[in-house]
Amino acid sequence: MTGLASAFRTLVATAAALLAVTAAPAAQAESEPKAPREFVALRSVDPTIIQEMRYITRHNFVGEPVDGYRQPLCILTRPAAQALHKAQSKLLRQGYSLKVYDCYRPQRAVDHFVRWAKDLDDETMKKEFYPQVDKSRLFADGYIAEKSGHSRGSTVDLTIVKLPALPTRPYIPGEPLVPCYAPKSERFPDNSVDMGTGFDCFDTLSHTDDPRIQGKQRANRQLLKGALSAVGFVNLPEEWWHFTYKPEPFPDTFFDFPVAWRSVAGH
Numbered sequence: 001m002t003g004l005a006s007a008f009r010t011l012v013a014t015a016a017a018l019l020a021v022t023a024a025p026a027a028q029a030e031s032e033p034k035a036p037r038e039f040v041a042l043r044s045v046d047p048t049i050i051q052e053m054r055y056i057t058r059h060n061f062v063g064e065p066v067d068g069y070r071q072p073l074c075i076l077t078r079p080a081a082q083a084l085h086k087a088q089s090k091l092l093r094q095g096y097s098l099k100v101y102d103c104y105r106p107q108r109a110v111d112h113f114v115r116w117a118k119d120l121d122d123e124t125m126k127k128e129f130y131p132q133v134d135k136s137r138l139f140a141d142g143y144i145a146e147k148s149g150h151s152r153g154s155t156v157d158l159t160i161v162k163l164p165a166l167p168t169r170p171y172i173p174g175e176p177l178v179p180c181y182a183p184k185s186e187r188f189p190d191n192s193v194d195m196g197t198g199f200d201c202f203d204t205l206s207h208t209d210d211p212r213i214q215g216k217q218r219a220n221r222q223l224l225k226g227a228l229s230a231v232g233f234v235n236l237p238e239e240w241w242h243f244t245y246k247p248e249p250f251p252d253t254f255f256d257f258p259v260a261w262r263s264v265a266g267h
Contacts, residue, residue: 042074046085050099059171061129068106070260080245083231105150107256128177130202151254159192
């Protein structure tokens, strides 16, 4: 009986350990903050808008998936999502579609950017995203900050795609990098129209009205800006892709719920 009792105690201990391991992620998920009801998944408002969420992948200036991005999902406040739907409806009639790169951004993701920017030895993605900027200047030059309007839920990074949309091949970690301001045929392939630079290009050429951007590239930027301005979005002059819906429902609140369906379940 002693041997049986010992074996039983071992089984109980093993089961308890397994239960603790499997319960930990569930408990963690339960403790995660959820989005206020004013937040929605963009896909539930307009499923036609293309989503290429960069920060859950390794193809971004950090070079790895960013903290807080659990699923490739665009989350926004409902007024911002509804305004994008209005802009999309007009663009579709012109043969174009919006494509979002980033929407709501948790504070923990911003904190990840800050840690990365302070690590001056990590320049894995420099050749593509900030080839002419010394990494020690990222804070001073305004490319990285400790707070982001994205965390308030009404800011979106996006572009325009000519329809029918061609597929964009996946990024292969370690592949040769090309500067984000190189000619479109040379830089990383993107089914976006030519905006003169790629998304998240840390360079003055990304300024929406930079005078060096002319011709079709300038017309494409103005098409995006015009479509979004007409429905209440304001462009950040330093980034052709960055727009904030006004008035913001949460102008002073920086949220930290994860980018996941669970955060907006039932909204």
